[in-house]
Amino acid sequence: MSKSEELKKVLEFYVLSNRLKTTVLDKDINFSMANNIYGSMILALGMNSEFQETKDLSKVLRMLFFSGFREVNPSYSFKNLRNGQQYQEELDELFSLRTEEAKLTFKYRLMDSALTKLIESKKDVFSYEELKKEAKDIFSYFNDDISNYEEVFHFYYLNYSLKEKNRSGWDDSHWNVKTERIEKISDHVIGTVALALSLGMNYSMDLDKVQQMLTLHEIGETIIGDITPFDGVYSQIKMENEHKAMLSVLGKLSKKKEYMDLLYEFDEKKTKEGKFAFYCDKLEADLQAKLYQDLGLQRDLIDQKNNLVFHTLKTQEMVHNGADTAFDIWYLYDRNIYENDQDFPCFSSLLEMAKDNNLLQLDHVVSKKKISLTENEHQSLVDCISSVVGNFYRDKNIECVFFTPLLQSNYDDYGKIDIVALIGKTGKDSDYDQVKEDINVSLSHNNPTNISICVNFDLASRYFEAIFNPASIKKIQKIAQSKILFDKSGTTSGVKKVVKSYPLSASLDLVDYSPSLDEDVCLKIKKMDR
Numbered sequence: 001m002s003k004s005e006e007l008k009k010v011l012e013f014y015v016l017s018n019r020l021k022t023t024v025l026d027k028d029i030n031f032s033m034a035n036n037i038y039g040s041m042i043l044a045l046g047m048n049s050e051f052q053e054t055k056d057l058s059k060v061l062r063m064l065f066f067s068g069f070r071e072v073n074p075s076y077s078f079k080n081l082r083n084g085q086q087y088q089e090e091l092d093e094l095f096s097l098r099t100e101e102a103k104l105t106f107k108y109r110l111m112d113s114a115l116t117k118l119i120e121s122k123k124d125v126f127s128y129e130e131l132k133k134e135a136k137d138i139f140s141y142f143n144d145d146i147s148n149y150e151e152v153f154h155f156y157y158l159n160y161s162l163k164e165k166n167r168s169g170w171d172d173s174h175w176n177v178k179t180e181r182i183e184k185i186s187d188h189v190i191g192t193v194a195l196a197l198s199l200g201m202n203y204s205m206d207l208d209k210v211q212q213m214l215t216l217h218e219i220g221e222t223i224i225g226d227i228t229p230f231d232g233v234y235s236q237i238k239m240e241n242e243h244k245a246m247l248s249v250l251g252k253l254s255k256k257k258e259y260m261d262l263l264y265e266f267d268e269k270k271t272k273e274g275k276f277a278f279y280c281d282k283l284e285a286d287l288q289a290k291l292y293q294d295l296g297l298q299r300d301l302i303d304q305k306n307n308l309v310f311h312t313l314k315t316q317e318m319v320h321n322g323a324d325t326a327f328d329i330w331y332l333y334d335r336n337i338y339e340n341d342q343d344f345p346c347f348s349s350l351l352e353m354a355k356d357n358n359l360l361q362l363d364h365v366v367s368k369k370k371i372s373l374t375e376n377e378h379q380s381l382v383d384c385i386s387s388v389v390g391n392f393y394r395d396k397n398i399e400c401v402f403f404t405p406l407l408q409s410n411y412d413d414y415g416k417i418d419i420v421a422l423i424g425k426t427g428k429d430s431d432y433d434q435v436k437e438d439i440n441v442s443l444s445h446n447n448p449t450n451i452s453i454c455v456n457f458d459l460a461s462r463y464f465e466a467i468f469n470p471a472s473i474k475k476i477q478k479i480a481q482s483k484i485l486f487d488k489s490g491t492t493s494g495v496k497k498v499v500k501s502y503p504l505s506a507s508l509d510l511v512d513y514s515p516s517l518d519e520d521v522c523l524k525i526k527k528m529d530r
Helices: 003-017 033-051 057-072 084-096 100-122 128-142 149-163 185-202 207-216 235-250 256-268 272-294 313-320 326-338 346-356 375-394 429-446 460-466 470-481 491-499 518-529
Strands: 024-026 366-372 398-406 416-423 452-459 483-487 508-514
Touching (some): 003 057, 003 272, 003 346, 003 366, 033 100, 033 149, 033 185, 033 207, 033 256, 057 084, 057 100, 057 185, 057 207, 084 100, 100 149, 128 149, 149 185, 149 235, 207 256, 207 272, 235 256, 256 272, 272 326, 272 346, 313 326, 326 346, 346 366, 375 416, 375 429, 375 452, 375 518, 398 470, 416 429, 416 460, 429 452, 452 460, 460 470, 470 491, 470 508, 483 491, 483 518
Parallel strands (some): 416 452
Antiparallel strands (some): 398 416, 398 483
């Protein structure tokens, strides 16, 4: 499987996992499947702390996640994931109830349902102490030993609030998404676990530790709430307050120190596991933003009058520089987090793939590889392309020129640049057969770089006609991802805008050259024109 295909499978898995957030199990309290999984995971951590019910807690956490995932995605094939065989075997083990971990998985989900029913029916009339006494009957039904059940209930009860608290990023003082049920904090936690399970086996690290770290990483928000970087609280103060809250939530659990050490490791980001978990946390928010965008639930940038994020100087600068959508802002804020990270390059690649594709239409995807150019390579390519395109600009028959930086294969370190000159009504493509041959021969001799350049000609009218003919859309889908160097009438730019909204009929492997080429080529052509 190619790298881009693997990344596509991860995004597909994330989108399917997102159904856990939107599949509502109880309409009266608006709780999702993800809420139930989260509550069950919290119980697993609490029960394991006090009663040491399993030596393989992470396996139970995986079974809890995948049992819910299978319910909302019954036909999904785990062969799509690198570690899918293990996950399928654990699911088979779960449904056969042949191991202690399988039995515990069912127990924790049933306990979460029973405790949820208790809390929802009595929380408005019972005090916490009265609820705790009622919960004793539930614990005693499932466990012979209930000596420390009060500590488990304390831990569970505080984290229960995360099933009800909205993620602040989507509320009416931030991005104000257009949906009745926006993501809860517990939903987000399950999203981070989904990313870890689909990505973690690509790297040499302790994935079990990551799973527990991510399950715990938002527990401080039970007390301090979900504070975004735009809410006027200094990051250091927020972290200090969150650590105090975490200590309070963990109460007197026997594994308090072990769990707190995981949370410190997450915040410090010094270990592979800590950094990987942190990246899962950040990327999950970015992908949720893109999913809201692709579902049509993000508001236009002209409809952001109450948005604390939108009115910052940094965001306004992004808008001034061309950001068109809410996701553009998320992308520009977060891309530097993962960029150029040699330990975990997949996060940057996933964010780019999400940016370049509709997450609801992943049958075919655009993937991009970053290739750095030396100063000499960059200048040589700019000179080479400018020389050719400058002549086209002066040709009255040529309407538009665009180029596409393609990756020849997933192992290609250089790529290939396709330059297409579109002929207007005054010319014929047959008139340029010899011109094309001469230019391409000249380029093969005069291009000093390892990046091949190829020139082709076509009729501009064919591109305009293709947008009305779905059968020929494959012919021009490349233009949606291409760089237009000039467009005398603006027609091709209009075609590009239309085609960009069409689903791809084939995958495209592209290159992002650094420094980029198109801006410098355009600048040079303008200077020639003077």
